[in-house]
Amino acid sequence: MSSCHIFDYSSIFANQLFYCNVLQKMEKTIDENVQGTTLAVERKETNKRNLYIESYGCAMNFADSEIVASILATEGFNTTQTLEDADLILVNTCSIRDKAEQTIRKRLTEYNKVKKSRPHLKVGVLGCMAERLKDKLLDEEKIVDMVVGPDAYKDLPNLIKEVDSGRDAVNVILSKDETYGDIAPVRLNTNGVTAFVSITRGCDNMCTFCVVPFTRGRERSRDPQSILEEVNELERKGFKEITLLGQNVDSYLWYGGGLKKNFENASEMQKATATNFSKLLETVALAYPKMRIRFSTSNPQDMTLDVIETMAKHKNICDHIHLPVQSGSNRILKEMNRLHTIEEYFELIDNIRQILPDCSISQDIITGFPTETEEDHTSTLKALEYVKYDFGYMYAYSERPGTLAGRKMDDDIPEKTKKRRLSEIIALQRQHCQYRTEKHVGKVQEVLIEGTSKKSENEWMGRNSQSTVVVFPKENYKVGDFVNVQINDCTSATLKGIAQGYSDNN
Template structure:
């Protein structure tokens, strides 16, 4: 899994320069891994087209979204405390709506929406394009939910906005979901099975970042080394693909080369790698291109065999 980003009391509130044409304010707060922060940029991009500016002030917000993490219990407890605060503010701003996004939304949808009734909207990681419809439902006084997991959604056709960016480094999502089914991890159940993004859309995004002045990109995924594009669909279905699809498939080493060649002056990193999927051709590609950083982020697990088995 990706590096977990934690704050002492709350997640990171993300903001973008205002568009004068937009009339409503979105406050979005992210917790957990870098993939969640990347997803928040996708959400902000989608909602910017729906009339929302981002704000870092809760008191100005018309819509509050919390992008959540279910990897650790502490993260869920923190989000619950934040939701309590949002609802306290909501009493003074009755028109304000609160929604939960991401992994916690998928896992606790019924509890959050029906039992505790502390949110107006619950949106899973594969349903962000449905946000305009869900917001209209909420505006009309109905609770809204979409946590359906997709077999092919990668958001490759959505240009993410860069929230609170330093203008130098950026994350580019290349895969979604995971097939590893580790006993300690909820990702396959909250983010779905693994699928890869069209390499051409990835290269286009990297090119656009370079044109905007960015100097470094990190290719991002639950497990980047298992990236495999064969025209769309789940990675687990690759064995049933046609001979042509298999012959023209793009693996992670191929993708690294495409990105490195497209922008030879841009530094390229990737996160996270799983040792079981790291192959020699990836190492050889790193050695051939000077702009691919000599850095591999590995999630190392350790513990008692007896406890892990239990």
């Protein structure tokens, strides 16, 4: 790990993926620390079969695994973290990078070896890779028994009956209305303090580099009442912080159900009573004033001033916005089909700084996109200098099958050039990590304790409103407490301080 929470897992993703502060934020960016995590919940004595479910990819995938575990718990399955006890293995997959797919393929091959000693064992693939590679996985390579797309999890009981009968089973149909709003997700391997609450599924932003619209379908939003009910249940169980989650949360729009793109055909009454993201955010903040609220991920073209103003009105909405820029070059943004210019992006940044002076801002950047010139690269470096992000997720472009860029653009930037440009971006971001972290020193900040520090058993670890990690001596506090901490020192990644007592939020 470098000095500013920039993680380099080039050995795993072939120098393609770097990112900051992933332990604080699990959005659609992959967190290598949790890849392949197996999930387990409290056993029910009446359940006689064991489910071994392994998750890869983004926070949406991990949240989906909780939905799957909840559905199968009513079908006689307990979850297990012991492979040898499994009757059903499910792998929730990611298609965002080729190396990620290769890792999952290797795991599936290993599971097939286990089947030789456990003939009744069935193996299934869930999620984005399932939808994209269903024919290869089932028919050509014959390494799975079941393939289930991200909108078909409610069909799992029927699909399991099929494989139990000795037949392969597949359902990768993308839905126009499925949001799983009626499923209460189990909380798997949680710290009992923070939780994800999915509010949208799919994406309508056809960025040329992104496979998500093809693997998760068109965008639809979840009934706000079901969201409130889920948050209420989390509060009842003692959770203290939620992250409202979606591929693009700012485009949340509930008008009674259906795809967002069909809103123009809604009735006048539906339009008049519709709930957008700003309204949803305020509704949740008002209903649960003791619950700390985050959201992710935002898209510059959809983030409106009313969202920023709502954040400013409510203390329990955290001062952090993840706002992917992808490139500082208007020409490259157009090639990416990003529907904002860099000037519009800077205007949004300026408005955030004016309305929320203490708000932290993080980024996604892709370097080495097809046709990117040195001038384009310099524009990206200038964008970094303009914003001075608190942290970021930085990638070298890699072609993904099925995307518009994969079909119509040549991956024409040499790997050596990509790596050099990426290293320059990371070096500049590293400076800005230090710059932003130092600004917290000398302040008293509210911190939610999430657990023990990884470096010391004698210190607590939590995050402030800006999503920066804070460590401080344990004393008599406990996980889940809100504590005011005097910040006395910092690294480029972590704040260090002394507790001053409980905050008003306890």
